[in-house]
Amino acid sequence: MSKLPIWLRMISNAAASLVLGFLVLPILAVVPASFNKASFIALPPRNYSGVWYERFFEDVEWQTSLYNSLQVAVIATAIAVVLGTLAAIGLRRLSGRWRASITALFLAPMIVPVVVTAVALYRSALDVGLSGTIFGMSLGHMILALPFVVINVGIALRGVDDNWLKAASGLGGGSWTVFRTITLPNIVPGIVGGAIFSFITSFDEVVVAVFLAGYSNKTLPVKIWESIRLEFTPVIAVAATMMIVLAIVLFAVAQFASRSQGNSAR
Amino acid sequence: MQTGLLLAPALLVLATVFVIPLARLFALAFTDPAGTMVPFETLLGSPVYRQVAFNTLVVAGSVTAICAVLAWPVAYVLSRLKGVWFIVALYGVLFPFWISVLVRTFAWMLLLERNGPLNKLLMGSGLTDSPISLLFNNTGVMIGMVHVLLPYMILPLYSAMSRIDRRLLLASDGLGAGLLDTFRRVYFPLCLPGIAGGATFVFLLSLGFFITPALLGGANAITLSMLIANFVNERLAWSLAAAGSIALLAIVLLIMGLTAKLLPLDKGMFAK
Numbered sequence: 084m085s086k087l088p089i090w091l092r093m094i095s096n097a098a099a100s101l102v103l104g105f106l107v108l109p110i111l112a113v114v115p116a117s118f119n120k121a122s123f124i125a126l127p128p129r130n131y132s133g134v135w136y137e138r139f140f141e142d143v144e145w146q147t148s149l150y151n152s153l154q155v156a157v158i159a160t161a162i163a164v165v166l167g168t169l170a171a172i173g174l175r176r177l178s179g180r181w182r183a184s185i186t187a188l189f190l191a192p193m194i195v196p197v198v199v200t201a202v203a204l205y206r207s208a209l210d211v212g213l214s215g216t217i218f219g220m221s222l223g224h225m226i227l228a229l230p231f232v233v234i235n236v237g238i239a240l241r242g243v244d245d246n247w248l249k250a251a252s253g254l255g256g257g258s259w260t261v262f263r264t265i266t267l268p269n270i271v272p273g274i275v276g277g278a279i280f281s282f283i284t285s286f287d288e289v290v291v292a293v294f295l296a297g298y299s300n301k302t303l304p305v306k307i308w309e310s311i312r313l314e315f316t317p318v319i320a321v322a323a324t325m326m327i328v329l330a331i332v333l334f335a336v337a338q339f340a341s342r343s344q345g346n347s348a349r
Numbered sequence: 350m351q352t353g354l355l356l357a358p359a360l361l362v363l364a365t366v367f368v369i370p371l372a373r374l375f376a377l378a379f380t381d382p383a384g385t386m387v388p389f390e391t392l393l394g395s396p397v398y399r400q401v402a403f404n405t406l407v408v409a410g411s412v413t414a415i416c417a418v419l420a421w422p423v424a425y426v427l428s429r430l431k432g433v434w435f436i437v438a439l440y441g442v443l444f445p446f447w448i449s450v451l452v453r454t455f456a457w458m459l460l461l462e463r464n465g466p467l468n469k470l471l472m473g474s475g476l477t478d479s480p481i482s483l484l485f486n487n488t489g490v491m492i493g494m495v496h497v498l499l500p501y502m503i504l505p506l507y508s509a510m511s512r513i514d515r516r517l518l519l520a521s522d523g524l525g526a527g528l529l530d531t532f533r534r535v536y537f538p539l540c541l542p543g544i545a546g547g548a549t550f551v552f553l554l555s556l557g558f559f560i561t562p563a564l565l566g567g568a569n570a571i572t573l574s575m576l577i578a579n580f581v582n583e584r585l586a587w588s589l590a591a592a593g594s595i596a597l598l599a600i601v602l603l604i605m606g607l608t609a610k611l612l613p614l615d616k617g618m619f620a621k
Contacts, residue, residue, distance in 0.1 A: 110452070116459055
């Protein structure tokens with residue numbers, strides 16, 4: 084097994100390349116589709132032009148949806164990062180059964196099917212008047228993002244030695260000083276990672292947003308979702324390309340953050 | 350005391366924005382004016398809804414099986430590669446994670462169209478004479494879902510494979526076992542935990558999938574989550590939506606309970 088015959092190695096390499104191609108290439112199909120000149124979606128397009136990019140940037144509805152998405156993602160991330168970081172630090176002080184069950188509770192939004200969460204939030208948002216509001220969507224996304232912060236900060240906290248904290252408080256540091264000078268600097272990469280995950284979770288999220296958006300506060304994915312069902316023009320491909328570009332930028336930032344985490348751990 | 354203060358804000362918000370809304374939704378299933386258990390009886394009694402539940406399980410099962418097969422070569426090659434090629438292959442697996450499921454599903458709508466590139470390829474290669482319908486049926490749903498869920502199978506399998514001690518394989522080789530025997534009696538059993546963990550992930554995520562079946566399957570391939578959304582949006586049948594939600598969550602929790610040992614929830618698998 085450690086030396087597979089050459090023909091078997093070639094077959095497994097070829098199969099792996101095919102599957103990797105299947106994973107990556109289809110995503111890129113939206114990029115040529117966005118440069119179509121015609122008013123219908125075709126792949127590959129007959130004539131290329133940037134006309135749908137102009138349309139995207141001139142259309143108030145698309146612009147508003149992009150702005151709404153950014154707003155929702157920023158609010159959701161801000162709340163999730165603060166609550167999740169505090170919770171992760173609290174969880175570390177617990178032990179045994181308490182720690183396991185409270186962790187499970189924080190991870191629950193990942194396990195409950197998102198449609199169920201969306202319908203439940205929609206119902207309660209209707210009752211308290213948060214349906215169709217930016218804040219309502221932000222709260223919904225914050226709940227979905229919270230597990231990422233708790234996990235990421237939790238992992239970063241493993242790099243903080245309890246003895247450092249004891250030493251710091253033994254030297255007369257109050258709990259805030261100890262947190263600010265010892266804990267915080269060591270978990271910053273985890274917080275940044277959690278924040279990036281939160282942001283992308285919110286920015287990409289469709290289902291909760293579709294239920295909570297209402298008529299006037301659509302996010303970019305909601306606008307894409309509706310356009311797919313109503314018009315199906317290349318402007319959707321432009322919006323999809325925008326989302327890919329943003330994801331790649333965030334991916335690069337996250338790589339950078341995790342690299343600096345690796346360095347600071349050493 | 351301080352621990353409580355650290356946890357309180359998040360727990361309070363989680364209760365208000367998640368636990369209580371869920372509880373309020375679930376309560377609707379039991380407070381139907383027609384009678385306490387009527388929504389459940391309606392769901393279970395209707396052949397249409399039973400068909401939807403069956404279809405959901407069939408799609409989830411097929412997607413899991415296809416992912417299990419496709420994950421093998423990638424996971425194996427990942428576990429053997431080093432240096433630049435390892436990074437390239439790993440990024441190939443991780444890149445799709447970062448792209449919105451909506452965007453990926455939209456891309457498949459373009460590729461699977463009647464006059465789309467895939468049909469052109471199939472016809473050009475002489476495999477079919479007329480375009481085959483890949484969209485708005487279970488075929489389309491499964492292609493799209495396998496694409497989204499495959500990394501969840503590859504990563505646990507890769508992690509199991511890379512933990513295997515190569516000396517075991519050498520020993521098996523040295524003791525005279527053939528390639529197939531070594532695979533069957535040493536390598537495969539050591540990979541099983543990875544396969545089982547990945548399969549659980551993929552199956553559970555498939556059950557709750559909404560965007561991909563809604564766009565690639567449409568009215569011809571309805572799943573449980575589409576049905577729940579439909580109860581709310583088209584029919585304002587809140588008690589049925591609540592009963593459907595309870596059923597879906599119950600299935601998910603049941604499977605999680607059965608496979609609890611295989612799911613390394615606390616090891617940060619999700620953080621990838």
